[in-house]
Every structure is written in C-alpha cells, then in structure tokens.
Amino acid sequence: MQTKQNTYTLVWFTTNLRIQDNTVLAHALKLNHPLIGIYCFDPRHYETTTYGFKKTEKYRARFTIESVQDLKNQLESLNIPLFTFYEKPEIAIPKLCKTYSISDICLQKEFTSEETQTIQNLKAKVSKHTSFHELYDQFLFHPDDVLIHVNNIPKVFTNFRKVLEKTCAVRSLFKIEKQDAIKIKNTTTIPNLKILGFSEFTTHTQTAFPFSGGETAAQNRLNTYVFETKKIGFYKKTRNGLLGTDYSSKFSAWLANGCISARQIYWAIKEFERTEFKNESTYWLIFELIWRDFFKFIALQHGNAIFKIDGINQQSYNWKTNPTLIKKWCSGATPERFVNANMMELNKTGWMSNRGRQNVASYFAKTLELDWRVGAAYFESLLIDYDVHSNYGNWLYVAGVGNDPRNRTFNVKLQADRYDEHGKFQKQWLQNTLFE
Ligand SMILES: Cc1cc2nc3c(=O)[nH]c(=O)nc-3n(C[C@H](O)[C@H](O)[C@H](O)COP(=O)(O)OP(=O)(O)OC[C@H]3O[C@@H](n4cnc5c(N)ncnc54)[C@H](O)[C@@H]3O)c2cc1C
Known part of the structure; x- marks a missing residue:
C-alpha cells in the first residue's frame, strides 16, 4: 500500500x-x-x-x-x-x-x-x-451495535443477555497485513521485572495457570482447549473445578490485556460447532463471555459508582475495616480452610478459580462484613487476569451493592463439601505451606 x-x-x-x-x-x-x-x-x-x-x-x-x-x-x-x-x-x-x-x-x-x-x-x-x-x-458485542441506550442496560444479567442475543451480532474478524518497511531507529527496550520493582521468581509447580503472556500463547491455548483436546465440549461439567489447567478455559488473563479478543474466541467456538459438535458446553463459554460484556456495560452505564462503597445500588451497610481480619483473610489465616486454601493459591500463583473467587469474596464482604473495596483492591494487586470491569463488577455483585437480585451469601463449608468433596484442593494449598 x-x-x-x-x-x-x-x-x-x-x-x-x-x-x-x-x-x-x-x-x-x-x-x-x-x-x-x-x-x-x-x-x-x-x-x-x-x-x-x-x-x-x-x-x-x-x-x-x-x-x-x-x-x-x-x-x-x-x-x-x-x-x-x-x-x-x-x-x-x-x-x-x-x-x-x-x-x-x-x-x-x-x-x-x-x-x-x-x-x-x-x-x-x-x-x-x-x-x-x-x-x-474490548467487547464481544460492540456498544454501537447494541440497540438499547446505555442508561437502559438491564440490571439483571439474564435480561441483558436475552436482549443482546436477540438483537445484536458479533462482528466478524479481520486480518492485519504486512506494511512497507520504514526507516526508524528504535533503541527502546522492554523493562524487566527488576526495573518494575520485583525479583525474578519461578512459577509454582502446582499452579493452575502455568501459561505465558502474549498473542502467540493465547492462540496456542485457544487451539489446544477448543480444537486439539476438544475440552470445550465438557466445559459446563468442569467449569466449577479447582485443580489443574483444564477445568476452565483460562482465557481470562489474555482477554484482560487484549492478547486475544472475545470475538476471536466466539468465532473459534462457532467454527468448532460447525466442524465438530455443538452442545450445552460450547454455548456456555459464550454465555460466560456475555457475563464479561455485562460488567463492561455496567461500568459504561454507572461510571465511577462501581468503585464506591455503596456501589451502583446506593446501598449502605455497616462495613468494617478491621486490619487484623483483613490481614488474616489476605494471608489465608481465617478459621475457614476453604477460604484459606483459595487465598494461598492466589498468593502463590496469582490465580484463583471462579468458584474460589465467589467464596472468598462472599466470606470477606458478607460474613466478615469488611469493606469490599479492600478485598477488590487485593484481587487487583494479585490476579494475573485482573480486569477493571470484571473485578469490580463481580465484587459489587457478591457484596450486595451490584447486580445480584438475590443478594446471596455463600456457605463456604457447604461449598467446600460440594466442590472439594475429598479435600484434595484444600490439602494441596494448605499442606504445601507447612513445608515452604
Ligand atoms: C470476586 C470476583 C472477582 C473477579 N475478578 C475478575 C477479574 O479481575 N478478571 C477477570 O477476567 N475475571 C474476574 N472474575 C470472573 C471469573 O472468576 C474469571 O473470569 C474466571 O475465573 C477466569 O477463568 P477462565 O478464563 O478459565 O474462565 P472460564 O470459566 O473459562 O470463562 C471464559 C471467560 O468468560 C469470562 N467470565 C467467566 N466468568 C465471568 C464472570 N463471573 N465475570 C466476568 N467474566 C467472566 C472470562 O473472560 C473468562 O475468561 C472475578 C470473579 C469474582 C467472583
């Protein structure tokens, strides 16, 4: 050109x-x-x-x-x-x-x-x-293609999803072509961890997220998870898992920094459905991508309210700021083993499953009644896949100042019995700490 x-x-x-x-x-x-x-x-x-x-x-x-x-x-x-x-x-x-x-x-x-x-x-x-x-x-459904005005975005996810699925299409993919060479001297370098204020570290051997950053790694994961192993076909059955790399897609970190677009994942799943098979699981991953969009639209609609203690509901609670309780939660030293195991995983790897996140956040905000913004900021610090809209949207939701119409509290003991029946996950992260 x-x-x-x-x-x-x-x-x-x-x-x-x-x-x-x-x-x-x-x-x-x-x-x-x-x-x-x-x-x-x-x-x-x-x-x-x-x-x-x-x-x-x-x-x-x-x-x-x-x-x-x-x-x-x-x-x-x-x-x-x-x-x-x-x-x-x-x-x-x-x-x-x-x-x-x-x-x-x-x-x-x-x-x-x-x-x-x-x-x-x-x-x-x-x-x-x-x-x-x-x-x-950063969206799956481009805001310009959504027919409802941003002020009228439904507060309940199901209503939002139904409107989008009915009235909106995901845009197609496009390829970027090679350009003419230009003569520019670029001597800048990418800072290393030390320059950013960290020491080099080795990845934990039992991490559920052993992957590297970058578009190349994201495309490899997409190919492996969807086409090579066909694990996408079991996603709905495995997505509440806690151990290993494949209970869920692990796309979140690449999505958060845009190494992959939500559209690329959507169209890969559509291709899989066309060439292999279509079932509840293949749909469910798209369903989860719509959750991701939901929190982006909520941020678009409510602006800075998503960072405020009363959230988008303007709902006042008697939030506590007890530093000892906060410290114990952060370091995985609460009376609840399941909470502790998840926090240990986060501290040692930068990863936590969705099931884990819901439980530790609910425990922080609903059981301990601690200022949810502190928990959200701790997640922001540690998570590899931190995404401003997903993190704050989910925290608002769990803390009862966001989009959960039922304002639920998780019973972490029952959750542990259900999702970690034999205690393998808790053993992995709590036992390890004794030897480190
Ligand atoms: C308190 C709390 C904080 C969270 N903070 C973040 C965050 O900072 N960044 C982040 O990407 N996700 C966040 N989530 C959502 C969810 O836990 C992660 O997206 C998911 O665990 C990532 O794993 P995966 O890619 O294997 O997900 P999969 O189960 O394979 O889902 C596929 C994709 O759908 C999207 N998705 C799935 N669940 C959700 C959800 N509840 N909300 C928004 N998008 C979702 C993600 O982009 C994910 O990569 C948070 C959830 C909670 C309860």
Whole structure:
C-alpha cells in the first residue's frame, strides 16, 4: 500500500496487546501514514496503594512483560516498530510526538476514571493539531451495535443477555497485513521485572495457570482447549473445578490485556460447532463471555459508582475495616480452610478459580462484613487476569451493592463439601505451606 511518508500515525497500545483482529490497528492503517506503536509501563501501576499493597503484583507484571515482548515481535513481522517506555504515557507520548511528526494517535476507548484521566492528561500535552481516534475494542458485542441506550442496560444479567442475543451480532474478524518497511531507529527496550520493582521468581509447580503472556500463547491455548483436546465440549461439567489447567478455559488473563479478543474466541467456538459438535458446553463459554460484556456495560452505564462503597445500588451497610481480619483473610489465616486454601493459591500463583473467587469474596464482604473495596483492591494487586470491569463488577455483585437480585451469601463449608468433596484442593494449598 502507498503511504504518505512525512507524518506518522501513532498506535498507543494499552489492554489490546495483539495484532490480529485489532480494531485500533486496523483503523490506524486506514489513515494511510506509516505506523509507529508505543506501549508505556505506567509507573503508577507498580506503586503501593493506600491499602498497603502494590497495585500490580509480580504475577501480572511478568505476564504483561511477556505480552509486550510478543506484541513487539508480532509488530516487527508487520514492519511496525514498537517503542516501549517505563514512563507515564502523558510524558512519553508528547516526547515521541516531538521527535517524529505524528498527525494522529489511535487508541482503545476507555470509560473508567484512571484510564480516562490519563488520556485527558495526554490530550492537554500534545499539539492541538494531533487528532485522537478512540475506538472500543474490548467487547464481544460492540456498544454501537447494541440497540438499547446505555442508561437502559438491564440490571439483571439474564435480561441483558436475552436482549443482546436477540438483537445484536458479533462482528466478524479481520486480518492485519504486512506494511512497507520504514526507516526508524528504535533503541527502546522492554523493562524487566527488576526495573518494575520485583525479583525474578519461578512459577509454582502446582499452579493452575502455568501459561505465558502474549498473542502467540493465547492462540496456542485457544487451539489446544477448543480444537486439539476438544475440552470445550465438557466445559459446563468442569467449569466449577479447582485443580489443574483444564477445568476452565483460562482465557481470562489474555482477554484482560487484549492478547486475544472475545470475538476471536466466539468465532473459534462457532467454527468448532460447525466442524465438530455443538452442545450445552460450547454455548456456555459464550454465555460466560456475555457475563464479561455485562460488567463492561455496567461500568459504561454507572461510571465511577462501581468503585464506591455503596456501589451502583446506593446501598449502605455497616462495613468494617478491621486490619487484623483483613490481614488474616489476605494471608489465608481465617478459621475457614476453604477460604484459606483459595487465598494461598492466589498468593502463590496469582490465580484463583471462579468458584474460589465467589467464596472468598462472599466470606470477606458478607460474613466478615469488611469493606469490599479492600478485598477488590487485593484481587487487583494479585490476579494475573485482573480486569477493571470484571473485578469490580463481580465484587459489587457478591457484596450486595451490584447486580445480584438475590443478594446471596455463600456457605463456604457447604461449598467446600460440594466442590472439594475429598479435600484434595484444600490439602494441596494448605499442606504445601507447612513445608515452604
Ligand atoms: C470476586 C470476583 C472477582 C473477579 N475478578 C475478575 C477479574 O479481575 N478478571 C477477570 O477476567 N475475571 C474476574 N472474575 C470472573 C471469573 O472468576 C474469571 O473470569 C474466571 O475465573 C477466569 O477463568 P477462565 O478464563 O478459565 O474462565 P472460564 O470459566 O473459562 O470463562 C471464559 C471467560 O468468560 C469470562 N467470565 C467467566 N466468568 C465471568 C464472570 N463471573 N465475570 C466476568 N467474566 C467472566 C472470562 O473472560 C473468562 O475468561 C472475578 C470473579 C469474582 C467472583
């Protein structure tokens, strides 16, 4: 393709770390200037928060480094250089704009406060002549294709799902082609764990999430889980599991940083249904992807209320902030073995199953009546797959200030009996601690 050579388009990668089916990248290419990519490891993401723990712990930090390394390799194969900095975007990007003549900046459209504030800060610092192009790319169902106004998004998931399934289609996938080579010297490097403030570490031998970050690893997992092993065909039966890599898809971490799109997973499942078989399980994974969209639409609808103690319900409870109880929960030292085992798993691996998350969150917010935002912030710190909408949406839901119409409390003893009948999971994480 002929491109205009004097000016460049900058693609600012955030949580869309892939080249294929990347709406922002595709849009940038249409502007017909040569492309430069940038990714900023934002120092604010690696600071200690007012709750006393890091905003991002080592597990997600390493997964992000791996994802950005893979993105850089993928972009190189398209002749697009990726500049990487350990600097705030509002500082790094204006500097890059001064070095190169950048006419357009393309990025994923965001709608939560920290992200939008960073974008505002940047806009204030670059030339008025630079055009910004912000595009949604994190949804399964594109917000522009959803016929109901965002203010009228149903509060109950089932109603939301039914409307979307009836009235909305998932957009098709597109391929990004190789570009003409451009002569730009890129000497930037990807920061290592040490630079981000961590020591190197080895992956726990019993982790349920032994995977690496990056588009390549995400595509491998998609192929393995769906087509090679056909485990997708048993998903509904296994999804409440606690041990091993295959009880659920494990797509969440790659989805959270955009190494894979929800659309790519959806269309892979459709292909599987067409060529192999279709059953309740193949549908159920799509059903779960709609849950993911639900919390994104709730964030879009309610803005900052998703971070407020009274949540989207404006529901006041007598929340406690007992530091000893919080510490015991975080370190897996409560009177409940099942809660402790899950917290141990999280602390040692950065992973916890959905069943585990529901139980420990319910125990924190409903049984101990602790300020749910502290629990959510702890998850934000530790989880490899932390995603702002899914994390805060689920915490609101479990804490009774969100979208659960039944406002349930989990009985963790009964849950342990049901989902860890022989105590294998509890033994794995509680016994190990005695020998470490
Ligand atoms: C308190 C709490 C906090 C959570 N925090 C996060 C988070 O920060 N990031 C995150 O991705 N998920 C979060 N979840 C949702 C869910 O636990 C994980 O998405 C899931 O366990 C990831 O495993 P998987 O990819 O194997 O999921 P699968 O069971 O294979 O599901 C496939 C995909 O569907 C989506 N999904 C499944 N369940 C949910 C759900 N309840 N809400 C939203 N999306 C869902 C995920 O994208 C997941 O990758 C949270 C749940 C709870 C109860």
